[in-house]
Amino acid sequence: MQKNKVTCILCPRGCTIERNVQGEKIELNGFGCKRGLEWAKEEFTNPKRILTTTLHVKDGEIEFVPVRTNLPIPKDNIFEAILLLKNIEVVAPVEIGSVIMKNILDTGADVIATRRVSKKNSSND
Amino acid sequence: MEKYRVVIIGGGPAGLAAALESFKNLKGDKRVLIIERDRFLGGILNQCIHPGFGLHYFNEELTGPEYAHRFVEQVLENRIGYLTETHVIDITSEKEIVAVNKKGLKRIKADSIVLAMGCRERTRGAIITPGTRPAGIFTAGQAQRFINIEGYRIGKKAVIVGSGDIGLIMARRLTLEGIEVKAVVEIMPYSTGLRRNIVQCLDDFGIPLLLSHKLVKIHGKYRVEGVTIAKVDSQLQEIPSTERFIECDTVLFSVGLIPENELSKKAGIVLDMRTGGPVVDNTFSTSQKGIFACGNVLHVHDLVDNVTKEAQTAGRYAAIYSQHPELFEDNIHINVVAKDGIRYVVPQKLNKNFVQPFVLRFRVDNLYKDAVVTISNAGKILIEVKKSILTPGEMQSIEISQKILSQLDFSSDIVVSLQNI
Ligand SMILES: Cc1cc2nc3c(=O)[nH]c(=O)nc-3n(C[C@H](O)[C@H](O)[C@H](O)COP(=O)(O)OP(=O)(O)OC[C@H]3O[C@@H](n4cnc5c(N)ncnc54)[C@H](O)[C@@H]3O)c2cc1C
Ligand code: SF4
Numbered sequence: 001m002q003k004n005k006v007t008c009i010l011c012p013r014g015c016t017i018e019r020n021v022q023g024e025k026i027e028l029n030g031f032g033c034k035r036g037l038e039w040a041k042e043e044f045t046n047p048k049r050i051l052t053t054t055l056h057v058k059d060g061e062i063e064f065v066p067v068r069t070n071l072p073i074p075k076d077n078i079f080e081a082i083l084l085l086k087n088i089e090v091v092a093p094v095e096i097g098s099v100i101m102k103n104i105l106d107t108g109a110d111v112i113a114t115r116r117v118s119k120k121n122s123s124n125d
Numbered sequence: 126m127e128k129y130r131v132v133i134i135g136g137g138p139a140g141l142a143a144a145l146e147s148f149k150n151l152k153g154d155k156r157v158l159i160i161e162r163d164r165f166l167g168g169i170l171n172q173c174i175h176p177g178f179g180l181h182y183f184n185e186e187l188t189g190p191e192y193a194h195r196f197v198e199q200v201l202e203n204r205i206g207y208l209t210e211t212h213v214i215d216i217t218s219e220k221e222i223v224a225v226n227k228k229g230l231k232r233i234k235a236d237s238i239v240l241a242m243g244c245r246e247r248t249r250g251a252i253i254t255p256g257t258r259p260a261g262i263f264t265a266g267q268a269q270r271f272i273n274i275e276g277y278r279i280g281k282k283a284v285i286v287g288s289g290d291i292g293l294i295m296a297r298r299l300t301l302e303g304i305e306v307k308a309v310v311e312i313m314p315y316s317t318g319l320r321r322n323i324v325q326c327l328d329d330f331g332i333p334l335l336l337s338h339k340l341v342k343i344h345g346k347y348r349v350e351g352v353t354i355a356k357v358d359s360q361l362q363e364i365p366s367t368e369r370f371i372e373c374d375t376v377l378f379s380v381g382l383i384p385e386n387e388l389s390k391k392a393g394i395v396l397d398m399r400t401g402g403p404v405v406d407n408t409f410s411t412s413q414k415g416i417f418a419c420g421n422v423l424h425v426h427d428l429v430d431n432v433t434k435e436a437q438t439a440g441r442y443a444a445i446y447s448q449h450p451e452l453f454e455d456n457i458h459i460n461v462v463a464k465d466g467i468r469y470v471v472p473q474k475l476n477k478n479f480v481q482p483f484v485l486r487f488r489v490d491n492l493y494k495d496a497v498v499t500i501s502n503a504g505k506i507l508i509e510v511k512k513s514i515l516t517p518g519e520m521q522s523i524e525i526s527q528k529i530l531s532q533l534d535f536s537s538d539i540v541v542s543l544q545n546i
Contacts, residue, residue, distance in 0.1 A: 009321040012514055050176045054273050064276045066174035066190050082301055096194050115190040
């Protein structure tokens with residue numbers, strides 16, 4: 001989806017930054033500072049987000065382990081990444097920070113566990 | 126009866142930070158105990174699997190469980206005592222605690238207590254929603270727990286009522302789980318959620334945010350079949366013939382949080398009607414000497430980093446109390462008063478024995494642009510802070526430095542107020 005308006009999220013002012021495309025020339029308006037301008041450039045061309053979700057974990061003291069990408073990934077890859085993740089099997093014990101899937105969808109980001117999950121009935125709880 | 130120097134009730138971020146700081150500040154006997162009713166330490170953070178935690182405290186963007194982990198590890202390393210699956214059912218003004226767990230009833234005596242029980246969600250009943258009572262109605266936090274911890278699929282098509290952060294975050298979470306979010310309905314003309322969340326949870330997925338809209342009815346006999354919504358005017362009254370039916374099988378309510386103060390009431394602690402939490406001074410001491418409060422039980426926070434900092438102060442003073450209770454006697458306070466556009470301020474008092482730099486936290490009562498927050502005392506303005514935008518959803522803070530404290534007239538209140546420019 002081509003959007004020509006984004007809201008800057010870097011500070012509470014929340015500037016609305018608009019993009020005007022005239023042929024080759026692209027002009028950005030409405031930013032309140034340079035940091036916002038840089039942010040908007042990326043947001044218009046290649047918006048990225050950290051993906052978080054939960055995965056089923058076998059033999060765990062809890063049944064689901066929360067995970068995230070260690071880097072933001074392109075927004076357009078998010079749903080595909082979730083579907084891919086839901087098919088893999090995670091087995092306890094899982095350490096916080098351990099890699100669940102390397103380089104997901106060639107984005108360069110690894111998917112890591114965000115919580116420790118010990119084995120079921122283990123005593124070091 | 127077991128005895129401790131400091132007992133912390135609640136093992137969320139507030140409880141953990143308070144426990145660590147009490148432990149650090151105690152000399153000699155360092156017995157500190159955390160009591161948590163859930164299976165794990167970490168509190169609400171365990172179910173907040175999204176990023177956005179720790180930006181101010183760690184300068185990194187962590188998820189809730191990761192943020193909690195850092196503090197839990199320190200608690201374990203220092204061998205600070207904790208009990209999980211243990212529910213505190215009573216505390217007295219003599220600082221005796223009654224708790225229950227599988228093993229039965231437990232009585233504990235503490236020199237000082239830190240209340241860190243967090244808050245609970247307002248429900249459908251709190252906003253008086255007409256209609257039937259079918260399955261498929263949840264509070265947003267309850268839904269978050271069901272999805273993120275228990276792994277349930279809670280529905281297929283949802284409408285979210287309320288656009289605070291929890292509502293917004295759940296809109297994204299449901300979408301990622303394959304549940305279609307038809308709309309987020311907000312009665313106010315603005316959202317109380319952080320901008321970041323409006324952009325990344327709604328705009329990203331094209332979910333409509335319907336401001337100045339209200340839920341008028343829930344339909345469905347066994348399971349939710351839909352909701353009727355309508356536009357409201359500036360008095361929040363429904364505008365006739367603007368009703369619209371939205372088909373859905375799930376409704377999430379995210380309509381505010383209330384500090385969890387049943388225990389505080391039992392201990393005879395004076396509560397502030399506006400925050401819903403105890404009245405405290407700059408040491409986070411409540412009206413009951415030796416009982417301190419911090420985190421969401423004190424007032425509802427939007428950022429966990431603020432909870433941590435506040436809890437560290439509370440924990441430190443709880444440790445000091447156990448050594449020097451005389452510094453917390455009566456009649457040693459001046460009041461901090463919220464006026465003109467400021468809905469509330471915490472702390473509400475300043476203890477004259479501890480005239481040390483502290484942070485005033487407050488919320489405004491409406492949306493303001495280009496306004497000035499002033500802090501004055503005895504008719505003199507001590508600080509003026511210009512703000513281009515102020516919303517009730519964003520907690521504000523102002524540091525009261527040593528320099529400002531040195532100018533205080535202790536026979537007079539400190540007044541926090543808002544002026545338009
Ligand atoms: C859905 C949601 C999303 C959020 N998103 C963000 C975010 O993106 N970024 C951010 O910085 N902050 C966020 N926050 C805010 C932050 O998580 C909270 O401000 C913080 O967790 C409050 O900490 P607390 O310790 O006061 O309360 P809690 O974390 O609620 O902990 C209170 C603990 O006390 C226990 N307890 C209560 N009563 C008793 C009793 N009688 N006996 C024993 N134990 C008891 C409870 O079980 C609980 O574990 C979010 C909050 C929620 C609810
Ligand atoms: S552009 Fe600059 S001033 Fe505007 S919201 Fe972004 S960071 Fe803030």
